[in-house]
Amino acid sequence: MRIVLYADNTIPVALEPLSNLLTRTCASAEFVVGAETFHLGSAVTCPATHRSLSKKLKAEVAKHDLAILCTAVPYENNFFFEADGHLVIISFAGWHLLTRLPISNGIAYFVASIIADIGGIGSTHDENTGCLNDFFWDKAGIDVAMRAAFVCADCAGRFEGDPDVLESVRRLLDLVSSASRQEKDILSVTARTPEPTRFDVFLCHNSQDKPAVRDINTKLKSSGVRTWLDEEQLPLGTPWQPELENRISDVSAACVFVGASGLGPWQNAEIRGFLSEFMARACPVIPVLLPNAPAVPDLPIFLRQMTWLDLRQEPERGLGRLVEALKHPPLPVPTSTSTKPDEPAHTRSRESSSRLTERGLKKK
Numbered sequence: 001m002r003i004v005l006y007a008d009n010t011i012p013v014a015l016e017p018l019s020n021l022l023t024r025t026c027a028s029a030e031f032v033v034g035a036e037t038f039h040l041g042s043a044v045t046c047p048a049t050h051r052s053l054s055k056k057l058k059a060e061v062a063k064h065d066l067a068i069l070c071t072a073v074p075y076e077n078n079f080f081f082e083a084d085g086h087l088v089i090i091s092f093a094g095w096h097l098l099t100r101l102p103i104s105n106g107i108a109y110f111v112a113s114i115i116a117d118i119g120g121i122g123s124t125h126d127e128n129t130g131c132l133n134d135f136f137w138d139k140a141g142i143d144v145a146m147r148a149a150f151v152c153a154d155c156a157g158r159f160e161g162d163p164d165v166l167e168s169v170r171r172l173l174d175l176v177s178s179a180s181r182q183e184k185d186i187l188s189v190t191a192r193t194p195e196p197t198r199f200d201v202f203l204c205h206n207s208q209d210k211p212a213v214r215d216i217n218t219k220l221k222s223s224g225v226r227t228w229l230d231e232e233q234l235p236l237g238t239p240w241q242p243e244l245e246n247r248i249s250d251v252s253a254a255c256v257f258v259g260a261s262g263l264g265p266w267q268n269a270e271i272r273g274f275l276s277e278f279m280a281r282a283c284p285v286i287p288v289l290l291p292n293a294p295a296v297p298d299l300p301i302f303l304r305q306m307t308w309l310d311l312r313q314e315p316e317r318g319l320g321r322l323v324e325a326l327k328h329p330p331l332p333v334p335t336s337t338s339t340k341p342d343e344p345a346h347t348r349s350r351e352s353s354s355r356l357t358e359r360g361l362k363k364k
C-alpha cells in the first residue's frame with residue numbers, strides 16, 4: 001500500500017522524517033510526502049471539502065492507494081477525521097487543549113486507525129474500552145488512547161485483512177505508546193534508539209513440514225505473535241548462519257515442530273542452540289507435535305523433558321493455548337523444567353489488564 005502524506009501551514013510537523021519512520025515501522029505500507037499544497041478555508045465538511053481540493057493535488061493523490069491530509073482547520077462536526085474514498089483529512093484543531101503529546105504521535109495513531117479501518121476491523125466500540133477501534137465521543141480521550149494504543153482481541157479477531165497489515169498497525173501503536181508514555185515525540189525517541197525487532201517465537205522445523213508450519217505461522221501472526229520463520233526473515237543474498245545465530249540468542253521462545261518426517265539435520269543443530277539458551281536465560285522451548293506426527297514420536301531425550309503441545313487432536317484449541325503461552329510468557333525461572341506431558345506449555349503470568357477505567361471517546 002502506498003500512502004501519501006500532506007500537511008498545510010496550520011500545523012508544525014516534520015513530515016519527511018515522520019514519513020520515513022512510518023515506512024520503517026510498517027512492513028505493509030510505504031509512505032511518501034506529497035509535493036502539492038492545499039488550503040481548506042475556515043472549516044472542513046465531508047465530502048464537500050475533500051472534493052473541492054485542487055486538480056493538481058487530486059492527480060497526485062490518484063497515484064497512491066491512500067492520501068492523508070493533516071491540518072488544524074476544524075471539522076464542522078468536530079470529528080478528528082473523515083474519509084471520502086481513499087482521501088482522508090485529519091483535523092488537529094484545538095489539539096493542545098486535548099493533550100500535551102505532539103501532533104506527530106497523533107498522526108501515527110490516526111494512520112494506524114485508518115489502516116485498520118481499511119483492513120476491515122468492524123464497527124467501533126460504543127463504550128470506552130481503550131481499543132484503537134473506540135469511538136471518541138469525548139475527544140480528550142485521545143491522550144489516554146495514545147498512551148495505551150492497542151487493538152483488543154475481539155477487534156483483532158474480526159480483522160478481515162492481511163495479517164501483515166494488522167501486524168503493521170500493532171507496530172505503529174507500540175511506537176506511539178512507548179513514546180507517549182515518556183511524554184516524547186515519536187521522532188525524537190526513534191532517532192536516538194532505532195527499535196530492534198524482537199520476535200516472540202522462532203519456528204524451528206524440518207523443511208519437509210514447511211506447508212503445515214506456514215499455516216501455523218499465519219495463524220500465530222494473525223493473533224499478534226511476532227514469528228521468526230526462515231523464509232520470511234532471512235534476507236536474500238546474505239549468509240544465513242550469522243542471522244540464525246543472532247535470532248537464537250535473542251528470541252523470546254522457540255517452537256520445535258515434529259511431524260511425520262521427524263527432525264531434520266539443521267533442526268537438530270537449532271535445538272541444541274536453544275537448549276543452551278534455555279539453560280542460560282530460561283528461554284521456553286516448546287515441542288509441538290504436528291497433526292501428522294506419528295503415534296509415538298521420536299523426540300531427543302532433552303526435548304522429552306519439555307512440556308509439549310499436541311496438535312494431533314483439536315489443533316485449533318492447541319493453537320489457542322500456544323498463542324496464550326507465547327503472548328504471556330511466565331516470568332523467567334532459571335532452573336524450572338516441567339515433565340508432565342500435554343499440559344499448557346506455560347501458564348499466563350498476568351491477565352490482560354484493562355488499563356482504561358475512565359475515558360471518553362471520539363473519532364469519526
Ligand SMILES: [Zn+2]
Nearest residue numbers: 131133152155
Ligand atoms: Zn476493539
